Amino acid sequence: MPQINLLQAVNSALDTAMASDPRVICLGEDIGEFGGVFRATSKLQEKYGKQRCFNTPITEQGIVGFSIGLAAQGSVAVAEIQFADYIFPAFDQIVNEAAKFRYRSGDQFSCGGLTIRTPYGGGIAGGLYHSQSPEAYFCHTPGLKVVIPSTAYQAKGLLLASIRDPDPVIFFEPKAIYRAEVGEVPDQDYEIPLGIAEVVTRGTDITLLGWGAQMHQLHRAAKMALEDGIQCEVIDLRTLLPWDLETIVASVNKTGRLIVSHEAPRTGGFAGEIAAAIQEECFLSLESPIIRVTGMDTPFPLVFEKEYLPDYLKVYEAIKQSVNF
Amino acid sequence: MTAKANVIGVPRFTEITDLTIPTLSILDAEGKLRKDAYEPLINKATAMKIYQDMAYIRILDERMVAAQRQGRLSFYLTCTGEEASVVGSIAGFKNHDMVMSQYREQAALRYRGFSSEQFMNQLLSNDLDFGKGRQMPIHYGSCELNYMTISSTLATQIPQAAGYAYGQKLSGKDACTICYFGEGAASEGDFHAGLNMAAVSNCPVVFVVRNNGYAISTPTSEQFSGDGIAPRGIGYGISSIRVDGNDILAVYAASVEARKLALEKNAPVIVETMSYRLGAHSTSDDPTNYRSIEEEDVWRKKDPILRMKNWMLDKGWWSDQQDHQLKAQYKKEILDALKSQEKRPSPSISELITDVYKTPPAHLQKQYKDLLSHIDKYPDHYLPNPNKVDHQTALTQFN
Numbered sequence: 001m002p003q004i005n006l007l008q009a010v011n012s013a014l015d016t017a018m019a020s021d022p023r024v025i026c027l028g029e030d031i032g033e034f035g036g037v038f039r040a041t042s043k044l045q046e047k048y049g050k051q052r053c054f055n056t057p058i059t060e061q062g063i064v065g066f067s068i069g070l071a072a073q074g075s076v077a078v079a080e081i082q083f084a085d086y087i088f089p090a091f092d093q094i095v096n097e098a099a100k101f102r103y104r105s106g107d108q109f110s111c112g113g114l115t116i117r118t119p120y121g122g123g124i125a126g127g128l129y130h131s132q133s134p135e136a137y138f139c140h141t142p143g144l145k146v147v148i149p150s151t152a153y154q155a156k157g158l159l160l161a162s163i164r165d166p167d168p169v170i171f172f173e174p175k176a177i178y179r180a181e182v183g184e185v186p187d188q189d190y191e192i193p194l195g196i197a198e199v200v201t202r203g204t205d206i207t208l209l210g211w212g213a214q215m216h217q218l219h220r221a222a223k224m225a226l227e228d229g230i231q232c233e234v235i236d237l238r239t240l241l242p243w244d245l246e247t248i249v250a251s252v253n254k255t256g257r258l259i260v261s262h263e264a265p266r267t268g269g270f271a272g273e274i275a276a277a278i279q280e281e282c283f284l285s286l287e288s289p290i291i292r293v294t295g296m297d298t299p300f301p302l303v304f305e306k307e308y309l310p311d312y313l314k315v316y317e318a319i320k321q322s323v324n325f
Numbered sequence: 326m327t328a329k330a331n332v333i334g335v336p337r338f339t340e341i342t343d344l345t346i347p348t349l350s351i352l353d354a355e356g357k358l359r360k361d362a363y364e365p366l367i368n369k370a371t372a373m374k375i376y377q378d379m380a381y382i383r384i385l386d387e388r389m390v391a392a393q394r395q396g397r398l399s400f401y402l403t404c405t406g407e408e409a410s411v412v413g414s415i416a417g418f419k420n421h422d423m424v425m426s427q428y429r430e431q432a433a434l435r436y437r438g439f440s441s442e443q444f445m446n447q448l449l450s451n452d453l454d455f456g457k458g459r460q461m462p463i464h465y466g467s468c469e470l471n472y473m474t475i476s477s478t479l480a481t482q483i484p485q486a487a488g489y490a491y492g493q494k495l496s497g498k499d500a501c502t503i504c505y506f507g508e509g510a511a512s513e514g515d516f517h518a519g520l521n522m523a524a525v526s527n528c529p530v531v532f533v534v535r536n537n538g539y540a541i542s543t544p545t546s547e548q549f550s551g552d553g554i555a556p557r558g559i560g561y562g563i564s565s566i567r568v569d570g571n572d573i574l575a576v577y578a579a580s581v582e583a584r585k586l587a588l589e590k591n592a593p594v595i596v597e598t599m600s601y602r603l604g605a606h607s608t609s610d611d612p613t614n615y616r617s618i619e620e621e622d623v624w625r626k627k628d629p630i631l632r633m634k635n636w637m638l639d640k641g642w643w644s645d646q647q648d649h650q651l652k653a654q655y656k657k658e659i660l661d662a663l664k665s666q667e668k669r670p671s672p673s674i675s676e677l678i679t680d681v682y683k684t685p686p687a688h689l690q691k692q693y694k695d696l697l698s699h700i701d702k703y704p705d706h707y708l709p710n711p712n713k714v715d716h717q718t719a720l721t722q723f724n
Contacts, residue, residue: 029540029541029543030540030541030542030543032542032543032547033542033615034541034542034543034614034615037541037609037610054547055542055543055547057509057512057543057547057548057549058479058480058509058510058512058513058540058543058548059512059513059514060513061514062512062514085477085478086478086479088478089513089514089515125399125400125461126461127459127460127461127464127477128459128460128476128477129460129461129476129477129478130461130477266692267688296677296678296689296692296693296696297681297688297689297692298677298678298681298689299459299681301458301459301677302450302458302459302460302461303450303458303459303671303672304458304674304676304677306707307674307677307696307700307707307708308677313699313702313703313706314699317699317702
């Protein structure tokens with residue numbers, strides 16, 4: 001199987017989707033001939049023509065509104081928002097329109113063919129406006145699905161599943177590991193089902209839960225903990241909405257301890273939702289409080305990015321704190 | 326104001342071609358006054374300042390791109406090719422007018438008096454950066470110079486500029502707002518919202534649209550179908566003018582008139598400067614992927630700085646020798662500033678939680694203390710610059 005990076009896997013998924021279904025249309029800023037600022041749509045215009053892969057004017061609300069209309073008509077719209085930090089002009093279209101399209105019409109109309117791809121996250125010296133992780137805003141919106149891959153293999157399988165899913169999906173891509181994350185990815189078409197977490201490492205002492213680029217920090221912390229004799233069960237949530245409660249509950253019932261980690265700020269972050277649900281389900285199994293290792297409640301900084309980020313050392317300290325509780 | 330109804334009896338659609346926006350052009354490509362053009366009133370001192378600031382920015386941009394390639398900066402973005410659009414427009418305003426810019430107008434900030442050291446402080450995120458090392462390079466701002474801090478988000482400043490100008494009008498001061506953005510940003514919803522509100526609320530704001538041909542890789546042909554941005558102003562009831570953006574006298578003359586109009590009528594005005602982004606979008610971009618060298622060369626021949634220089638030489642206000650000296654002096658000044666300011670420390674880590682709110686709330690103070698205890702466990706891993714480690718002081722600040 002070929003070794004490709006996460007970005008190439010996204011490109012491969014788009015290529016596969018466009019080849020297998022003529023209704024698939026890709027649109028966004030600079031995604032045409034140029035192939036997008038990160039090159040995720042490289043060669044797609046050349047292969048499928050300007051009608052199916054095209055540059056849009058700079059208007060995120062326009063891109064998403066247009067894509068909702070396309071999807072309502074029966075096309076399959078794959079919209080790129082250049083950076084997740086720039087998704088907010090489209091917030092109304094996403095939250096009030098895409099998420100409620102089917103519900104408000106009693107299932108007469110839907111925009112389920114809509115997928116919004118957008119690179120998110122820090123670690124690239126991007127400061128306030130090229131680093132944010134806004135997943136929690138969208139997880140607070142019934143009607144949307146929210147998906148975040150952490151490996152090249154996941155990126156292709158989850159993106160294909162998202163494009164073909166009957167509901168609108170926001171697909172956040174961890175741009176910090178676009179090129180660094182390399183793995184075996186089949187050339188052929190495959191899907192990874194949405195809504196199911198992946199238990200990446202089996203362990204008995206504590207559960208570490210995350211998604212996207214943060215998985216690297218969790219794996220690294222788990223390795224450090226293993227040297228201390230602590231066996232971590234590392235779980236990649238993959239889909240945040242709707243999320244796989246069952247897998248996490250089974251793990252926490254076994255380990256009795258849980259750490260949830262994300263780059264986004266702590267207050268109102270998705271770790272809070274998970275912690276609340278797990279204490280409801282696993283109260284009697286818990287041996288220590290559920291710990292959140294997250295970004296701070298500030299805008300994303302520039303010079304203190306390293307200090308701000310919830311890195312493996314912070315996760316490792318949290319593991320010790322939980323185990324020694 | 327609604328014009329008197331012009332009634333027709335058969336369907337006839339109005340086309341974009343029914344409205345032709347003229348382009349103000351005063352200097353020809355060689356820097357000579359065009360035959361039927363009027364030279365605006367401009368004194369030697371103003372002309373010298375305009376020319377020198379354009380020359381300065383060209384050199385700053387060249388040096389900073391080189392510094393970025395050497396790894397001394399993380400990012401940079403040039404104004405190359407558009408110096409006349411920016412300096413010519415800001416020169417038509419007063420220092421107490423507010424500037425709300427996009428991110429390619431460093432020449433306006435220079436015109437207001439931003440020093441080489443101040444540019445470096447921001448670009449290098451050091452302890453003297455007014456923005457406290459929080460934003461990527463080129464996101465300048467200066468309260469003292471009435472230059473609103475830049476945001477990466479596009480077009481957000483447009484409705485804000487309308488509101489700022491409305492406040493200026495109510496305060497009764499002889500001041501207005503100049504708001505810069507590019508033709509790409511004019512596709513954002515905030516552009517339409519901002520123009521309409523500025524017109525309806527009679528706001529003394531001048532919108533300077535730098536129509537430079539490209540939004541990253543996207544050419545204007547894929548950005549809009551109409552005739553540029555100026556006709557949109559007409560649609561919103563805004564006085565609009567289009568100028569040759571590489572012609573310093575055209576930009577200056579239009580800007581002086583635009584400010585006058587905005588304040589006399591208490592109304593917004595649009596100035597669309599037609600130019601070309603000669604450089605890459607930023608140091609993260611490579612234009613050879615989407616446009617030809619031949620196309621760039623056409624515009625290189627229209628260099629706004631050279632055109633102004635020729636006009637100055639003809640006037641006897643400038644000499645080649647002065648030009649040579651000035652450029653050598655700027656180059657030295659900029660490199661000296663780079664060298665001295667890159668030795669400065671980073672801001673204090675306590676700035677991580679300041680300015681989120683006026684006063685850091687309890688939960689943020691706790692997160693900060695937790696961070697400092699964590700850093701104490703791994704002192705070699707974080708804060709590699711020893712100058713940054715003043716966190717004992719920082720800690721007491723919030724106790």
